[in-house]
Amino acid sequence: MIPELGHFVLACAVALACAQGVVGLFGPSLRDPRALAAAPVLALSHFAAAVLAMLALIWAGVVSDFTVENIADFSSSAVPLLYRITGVWGNHDGSILLWCVILSLCGATVALFGGNLPASLRSRVLGVLGLVSAGFLLFTIAVSDPFTRLWPPPTDGAGINPILQDPGLAFHPPVLYTGYVGFSVAFAFAIAALIEGRIDAAWGRWVRPWALLSWCFLTGGIALGSWWSYYTLGWGGYWFWDPVENAALLPWLTGTALLHCAIVVEKRESLKAWTVLLAIATFSLSLSGTFLVRSGILNSVHSFAAAPDQGLFILVLLGLTIGGSLLLFAIRAPVLAAAGIYAPISRESALVLNNIFLCAIAAVVFTGTLYPPFANLLFGIQLSVGAPFYNQTVLPLTAPIILAMGCGPLLAWKRADLLPALQRLWLAGGAALLVFLALSATRHVIAGLGLAGGAWVVLAALIDLADRLRLFRVPLGNSLARLGTLPRAALGAALGHIGFGVSVLGIAGMTLASQTVVVLQPGQSTQLGGYTWTLQDIHDAPGPNYTQRVADITVNGLTLHPSRRFFAAQHVTTNDAAIHTNGFQDIYAVFADEPASGGAELRLNNHPLAPEIWFGGLIMALGGFVSLSDRRLRVGAPSRKRKPEGAVA
Known part of the structure; x- marks a missing residue:
């Protein structure tokens, strides 16, 4: 019933x-x-x-x-x-x-x-x-x-x-879908504005909170999925450049660009056409990801098998939504003339630079994800695009974004001078340079660049906050009082930048990871990352709907319990990784197999700064929610009053 x-x-x-x-x-x-x-x-x-x-x-x-x-x-x-x-x-x-x-x-x-x-x-x-x-x-x-x-x-x-029997993945789809689908509101605002022919500062302020809320959930969903794959799949990584992972990353990139563009529309009434196009593109990429995952075009551990009629139906729906919206945009684009004018050195220009490189990264990821299946479909060519391609193309495009994130918030609107902003950032620049030189001396150049970039973003955001609070220039009590009156949107933006910098630190730290695969008998030990890993015992343990074999491993006085779980109903064996973290480093062990000779085959990893990857995602999402609590983002911008005819400008 x-x-x-x-x-x-x-x-x-x-x-x-x-x-x-x-x-x-x-x-x-x-x-x-x-x-x-x-x-x-x-x-x-x-x-x-x-x-x-x-x-x-x-x-x-x-x-x-x-x-x-x-x-x-x-x-x-x-x-x-x-x-x-x-x-x-x-x-x-x-x-x-x-x-x-x-x-x-x-x-x-x-x-x-x-x-x-x-x-x-x-x-x-x-x-x-x-x-x-x-x-x-x-x-x-x-x-x-x-x-x-x-x-x-x-x-x-x-x-x-x-x-899928894991709490992380249980809550990952609803959070991720809320981010995906939430951009439909920004899309609807764009289409409604095109129909009405009105896009102004009020529209920019109206669309920002909806786009920001979706971005927060999408950020949280991606971070939650990355964390799940890290501790559940047992391969020791956090991002595989899997096609379905890329399908989630694409709307995040364009959604981030949309957020920054909406600020320019609100402040200067510029970039109107670009902002509307980004709103359409972001939701279109969400729909495209849905089609690719469910049509069978992309092969992935995340994909759902689907019948041909299901894939065809989604393709028709996708064509109507994206094609119709782009046609309307082409017809109504002439009404989207920009009103504001700004100098090449200004906060608007920094946001435009941010947009250019975010969209360039999205174009690279989109091409790398879709070219192999379409090359196979059209030409019968089997291609594989993996992590080396993305690392070599995406990382150089990320560097200008990191530089602009440090300088942009310190620049004035409309017209600014770059030199005073750089002078205020001398501490961040000096710290980043010291980090790079220290890592380069140990021949870890890539890690040095990443850690220097993360330090630059975090310190620049803290300097911006300190400047707003007039820290060290007025008594501490006065600075704390100013914190209470600081616009929450400004505080949230700083937290968002800090979170991004912390994630960059974690990603760079993972390049310094050490790992090994060993076969140990109970009582035997091995060395890795300055730690002594000793296999103490292997034993059986019951589970709610599985049986498991558990390895007891001691690491400098700590005990880890990685296991192999057998699910009788599906005849599937999975690995459950054991991780100990102190917030700045993960000690990570996987019970991979039991050889015929006895003992245990273990994959052991030492991951410096790995927790910062997910701490950064959490801080970014938190920054977005702090911004949403700002009353200015919950009310519409007032309409500009028309001057009486004949009034002197």
């Missing part, structure tokens, strides 16, 4: 989303207040129906209703309750339903918190969101129905993929 109810409310969600799209887009033309008020009500109803559908599917997973094919194929009564719930979105059909729920949540959020928007603009934003959501809901109910019945039902389900 519950699955039928879920299917019914899913059909209701389709109808409500279509009504929201039609009423939202055409209501303003009727000049009827009732039509303008209808779109928010429809958006909230659409959200309620989508949530009920998801709850019905979760209920089927919790009670192990194996008459639902989705539950029978991707769950089991032996799986812990947490994974019976989260396993609902650990497959193709359930993940698409989750996508629809978050998309409907975006519309409901605009309906609830968009009261400061002009009624016509809010209506059209909700209309665009409704049409996009209707397309995905139609896809769900037509070719990807998660409520399909199975009869006769099996006595038990096939079980969830063992590598």
Whole structure:
């Protein structure tokens, strides 16, 4: 009964989303207040129906209703309750339903918190969101129905993929999807503004908080996925340049550029066309990533197998959304003339430089990800693009961004002088130079460049904060008082830059990692990274739905317990890494295999500064949320008053 109810409310969600799209887009033309008020009500109803559908599917997973094919194929009564719930979105059909729920949540959020928007603009934003959501809901109910019945039902389900049975990956998809789908709001604002022909400082201020919220969740989702792969997959790395990882990185790059461009639109009313194009491109890349993951074009551990009709449906939806938006942009582009003028040395120019290199990196990653499958499809050529390609092309493009991040916040708007900004950054520059020289002396040039860049960004952001607080120039109490009055948007921006610099430090530190693969018998030891690693024992231990072999390893008085887990239902063996961290270094051990000769094959790693990779991501997301708490980002910019005719300028 519950699955039928879920299917019914899913059909209701389709109808409500279509009504929201039609009423939202055409209501303003009727000049009827009732039509303008209808779109928010429809958006909230659409959200309620989508949530009920998801709850019905979760209920089927919790009670192990194996008459639902989705539950029978991707769950089991032996799986812990947490994974019976989260396993609902650990497959193709359930993940698409989750996508629809978050998309409907975006519309409901605009309906609830968009009261400061002009009624016509809010209506059209909700209309665009409704049409996009209707397309995905139609896809769900037509070719990807998660409520399909199975009869006769099996006595038990096939079980969830063992590598997905982890808290990190359980919460990674919802956070990542919220970032992906959240950019639909910025996309809707861009389309609505193109329809109305109005893009000004008020529009820039309205779109910023929505884009920033999505960026925060996308940053957190990427960091969470990287952390999961680091400690669960047991390969010792944090980023593999996997095609699906790249699909998440692309909208993050263009979304970061969008955030900075929206600031320029708000402050100077410049870069209007570029900002609108970035809003369209960011959501388009989110949709493209969805298509590539679910169409089978990209081969990845993250990919979902999909039927040809599913891939074709998403491709048509993708073409309509991206093609239609770009056509509208081409038609309405002449109304997006820039109003503000600024000098080559100014904060605007620093933000433009930031945009150029972020988009250049996105172009490189996009090409490296899509060229191999299309070369194979068109020419039958088998190509493999791996980490060396990305490292050699992306890293040089990142260096100018790092330099601009240090100087940009200290430059004035419209026209600035570079020399005073550099003079205030002498401490950051001197520290970065010392770090580089120290590492270069040990022939770690790449690590030296990375650590110097990270130190430069972090110290420059701290210097900017100290300058705003007049630290060391006035009594400490006065500086602390100024901290309370500091705009939260400025504090959040500084935290975002600090977080990026901390992540750069962690990534650079990982280049200094040492590792080895050894076979040890109980009682034997090996040396790595200045530590003595001793295998003490190998023993069996029970698990909730698996059996495991555990190795006890002591490292200078610490004890690690890496294990090998066997899942009988799927006949799969996984490795569970053991990690000890002090916040600045990870000691990392993997129980890889048990040779026939006895003992244990161990992969041992010493990772300097590895925790800073994820601390940095956390600080970046925190900085975004601090900025969102600034009241200036929660209210619209006031309209500029027109001067009376005949007034003297």
